[in-house]
Amino acid sequence: MPTINTFGVIGGDERMRYLAASIAADGYPVCVHGFENLGPCRGAAETTLSELAKKSSVILLPLPATRDGLTLNAPYAAAEIRLDDAFASLFCNRTVYGGMIQRLVASSVLWREIEPEDYYRREELAVGNAIPTAEGAVSIAIQEYPGTLNGAKCLITGFGRIGKNLAIILRGMGARVYAAARKKEDLMRMRAFGVEPLTYREITQRFDVIFNTVPARVIGAPALTQQDADTLLVELASAPGGIDLESAGRLGLHVVQAQSLPGRVAPKTAAEYIKEAVYNMLEEA
Incomplete structure (x- = not known):
């Protein structure tokens, strides 16, 4: 340095x-x-x-x-x-x-x-931030969903860094985990994680908790109409997000806006990730 x-x-x-x-x-x-x-x-x-x-x-x-x-x-x-x-x-x-x-x-x-x-x-920061984001999202679900996550039917939309961490945590808690993505390689990767793969067109069933990680509309009215009053939707993606909020509101569904979780739920750990990225940048300068 x-x-x-x-x-x-x-x-x-x-x-x-x-x-x-x-x-x-x-x-x-x-x-x-x-x-x-x-x-x-x-x-x-x-x-x-x-x-x-x-x-x-x-x-x-x-x-x-x-x-x-x-x-x-x-x-x-x-x-x-x-x-x-x-x-x-x-x-x-x-x-x-x-x-x-x-x-x-x-x-x-x-x-x-x-x-x-x-x-x-920096990629190392993005990888690190996925950990507190996933943990924070699960914490929100524990607080907001009226049942237990053990045995709950959970959907993760998107299977990037955050989606993979979510899958690991939710499966460890005994949830029934589904995930949706567009890329064929992601659908195959889901099987390696023990997750039921879906395309976005196949989101035609009811879930207890839906976690969105995609910053583009992937959960629209057709998927939302299959949910009921107890379904919890957790929006993790940055604007414009992936959940059709207008349709969700009209259907009376509970949506929690949960962006920027690392700084909210784990500021000390998030700071260490930033420090590592900065030190690496200085080394490379």
Whole structure:
């Protein structure tokens, strides 16, 4: 890893505070800003934004970096942090990493010179995040479904990283697990996981719990009309999601919006995944 004088961590949720503390525990100097309403960050020095920028050679921005394209995603900051040329100018000649940075880089032309990198695109982070996402989804189902998952008929739509982790956990709990996908290789892979494979056209039966992991409409009115009032639908995919919410509402079905679970259910572990991705990026720089 290249020589680093100080890491600067700005804003974000509890993941970023755990991230700062974990990096500090590794022996690196760490400055933080934007956590004033969350309390002290162990091992890190709280500073002003300008002081942080002066001291830090590596800047770590939150995931997502911004939600509205106008302010940094910093829910625990004492005041909002505006995204403009003045903000971007603080980080010239710095190494900047952030999560889901598309709207951030659109906030100032200066980002073209800074060239921040997106740690959210790292495969190791995506693989890691699938674990707390699956665990969080199962926790939601335990709380919201009126029966037990043992013996429950569960459907997973999509069989990527999250879908596979869900299948392992649900089968271990004694659920009857089905999964739907488009790719023929995924349908074959489901059998190796002990899961009943379906195409999306074959979702014509009732399920107790449906977990969607696909960010495209795959559970429409025909499938939803087969469900009943006790069916729980858990939406894990980012917008626009895979569940037809209008049809689900009209049918009186219970849908839980459960996006961004790693930061909500396992911020400490999620922080470790981000740290590993950042360290790998620094090694490769």
